[in-house]
Amino acid sequence: MKATLVGAAAAVALASAPATAIARDTISIVGSSTVYPFATTVAERFGRSGNPTPKIESTGSGGGLKLFCQGIGTENPDITNASRRMKASEFEMCQKNGVKEITEVVVGYDGIVIANSVEGKKIDLSKRDIFLALGKEVPDPKGGEKLVPNPYKTWNEINSDLPNTKIEVLGPPPTSGTRDAFNELAIEGGCKTFDWIAAIKKEDKSKYKSICRSIREDGAYVEAGENDNLIVQKLGSNPQALGVFGYSFLDQNRGKVQAATIEGVEPQMETIASGDYPVSRSLFFYVKKAHVGVVPGIEGYIKEFTSERAWGPDGYLVDKGMIPLPDDMRAKMAKQAQSLKSMTGKEL
Numbered sequence: 001m002k003a004t005l006v007g008a009a010a011a012v013a014l015a016s017a018p019a020t021a022i023a024r025d026t027i028s029i030v031g032s033s034t035v036y037p038f039a040t041t042v043a044e045r046f047g048r049s050g051n052p053t054p055k056i057e058s059t060g061s062g063g064g065l066k067l068f069c070q071g072i073g074t075e076n077p078d079i080t081n082a083s084r085r086m087k088a089s090e091f092e093m094c095q096k097n098g099v100k101e102i103t104e105v106v107v108g109y110d111g112i113v114i115a116n117s118v119e120g121k122k123i124d125l126s127k128r129d130i131f132l133a134l135g136k137e138v139p140d141p142k143g144g145e146k147l148v149p150n151p152y153k154t155w156n157e158i159n160s161d162l163p164n165t166k167i168e169v170l171g172p173p174p175t176s177g178t179r180d181a182f183n184e185l186a187i188e189g190g191c192k193t194f195d196w197i198a199a200i201k202k203e204d205k206s207k208y209k210s211i212c213r214s215i216r217e218d219g220a221y222v223e224a225g226e227n228d229n230l231i232v233q234k235l236g237s238n239p240q241a242l243g244v245f246g247y248s249f250l251d252q253n254r255g256k257v258q259a260a261t262i263e264g265v266e267p268q269m270e271t272i273a274s275g276d277y278p279v280s281r282s283l284f285f286y287v288k289k290a291h292v293g294v295v296p297g298i299e300g301y302i303k304e305f306t307s308e309r310a311w312g313p314d315g316y317l318v319d320k321g322m323i324p325l326p327d328d329m330r331a332k333m334a335k336q337a338q339s340l341k342s343m344t345g346k347e348l
Contacts, residue, residue, distance in 0.1 A: 024074050025296050027054035031064025031081030032177050033226045034110055034246040035283050038317050039081050042305045045316070049304075051297045054079075060226045061177025068286060069094035078291040078298055082284045083110065083177030083246065088348040095345075101289035104347075105302070105337040108311060109323040111247040111272040112182050112279040113259040114169070120239040121163050123155075124261040127278060131190025132158045133167050134221050136214035145196045150216045170224040170231045171244035178228075181281045182244055186262075188212040189278065232257055247272060248321025269323050283322075289340050299338075306334040 029039055036058040047053030059067065061082040068080035069090060086104065094102060114125060132138050133155065137147040155162035172179040191212035192198040201208040215221050224231045228245040232253045235243045242260070247267050250259050259267050262278045271277040285305070292298045304310060311317050313324050325333060 026052045027079065027295060027297050027301055028074075028077040029054050029056040029079045029081065029285075030059045030067050030077045031057075031079075031285070032061045032083040032283070033058045033172070033228055034083040034178055034248065035081035035107070035285065037248060037320055038107070038283075038322050039285070039305075041317060041320055042301065042310055045310070046297070046301050046304045051300060054297070054301060058226055060173070060175035061180065062175040065090045065286075066093075068288065069097055069099055071097045072099060072288065072290045074291075074295060076288070078288050078295050079301075080286050082286065084180045084281065085284060086286060086343075086348060088345065091343065091345045091348055099288055099290070101340075101342040103287040103289060103337060103340045104343050105285050105287070105306065106325065106329070106333050107283050107285060107305065107322070108317070108325055109272050110281055110283050110321075111267040111277050111323075112178060112185065112244060112281065113247055113250045113267045114186075114242050114244055114262070114279075115235065115250055115257040115259045116242050117235045117239040118256060118258050120258075122258050122260065123162060124264060125162075126159075126263050127186055127190035128193045129155075129159050129162065129190065130186045131188075131193075131212075134169060134187060134215050135191060135211075136216045137211060139194055139197070147211065150218070150220070152220075165240045167220045168222065168238070168241040169220065169244060170222045170234055170241055172226060172228075173223045176226060178244065178246060182279070183213040183215065185279045185281065187215065246321075247323070251321035269318075273323050273326075287337075287340065289342060292340060299340075302337050302340075306330075306337045 036056060039056050043054040043056055061084055064080040065082060065086060068077050070076050133152060135150055138150050140146040140148045141151060152158050152167060154164055154166055156164045171182065197211060224234065228249040231243040231245050232249060235241055235257055250257060250267065265271055265277050267277050272280045287298065287302065309315055311322065311324060311330065318324060324330065
């Protein structure tokens with residue numbers, strides 16, 4: 001009965017949608033480039049079982065959530081993938097635009113790696129090294145509690161144990177969940193190791209965030225788009241450069257690239273799942289409940305993605321580089337996904 005009412009509500013919304021809205025029988029999925037290979041693999045399996053194969057676009061987490069939250073109606077996506085959690089502001093945007101009922105699903109873990117070509121030197125970085133290399137403003141090298149525009153040109157200027165090579169890091173743009181997570185976990189992680197900067201958070205959170213999550217714009221950090229495979233390719237032609245991308249892309253390109261250790265810890269499935277690797281994160285997808293029962297197959301796709309054969313420890317997504325959730329959390333998430341439990345917004 002409940003599903004029927006949800007479908008009826010969506011049908012009413014579709015009927016009042018603009019004339020440009022087109023009825024469709026194919027699931028529309030947008031979002032994270034990191035989650036994209038996992039979602040694509042599930043979609044292909046789902047399609048082989050006799051269903052229309054879902055259409056998936058890699059728009060970045062921020063771009064996907066923006067599209068997802070534009071409204072209900074088949075001109076809008078049904079599901080969005082994200083390599084970070086939905087922000088409270090995005091949830092509010094959804095609510096404002098009539099996307100009232102949203103199901104959140106944590107699908108697994110990923111680590112953000114900083115890698116270079118296997119032709120280059122393997123390095124160990126601390127979070128402080130990363131902040132000093134890429135922060136827009138950093139503590140004055142001359143000393144004192146003063147910030148200056150980032151003056152560092154080479155890695156050994158930051159840390160004498162690092163190579164005397166130009167700081168050049170290829171990474172994702174601001175629309176990417178990987179970029180958001182990298183800013184929070186790595187850049188801010190290094191920034192707050194300076195006690196006097198960390199103290200600013202208590203007095204002025206926006207000022208602290210501006211200092212600790214801003215990346216320099218003088219060419220040392222190169223925005224390389226949403227395609228992580230492109231970053232891997234560019235590292236092959238520039239062995240001195242470093243690249244920022246998800247663990248799954250490292251896993252699929254071993255032999256071409258090698259990851260830096262972060263504070264002595266290698267990015268591996270075990271260290272990411274345990275949280276020992278300092279730059280680890282959760283991966284998500286979000287379902288627009290009003291489209292369930294209107295666009296066919298959404299429930300079946302969710303069931304496939306949250307099945308043990310897909311995301312379990314021996315599932316086919318592990319072969320693609322996904323790091324599974326613990327057994328109890330996987331069971332909880334499967335139940336939450338398949339029952340289409342709605343978010344409240346309080347969890348953000």
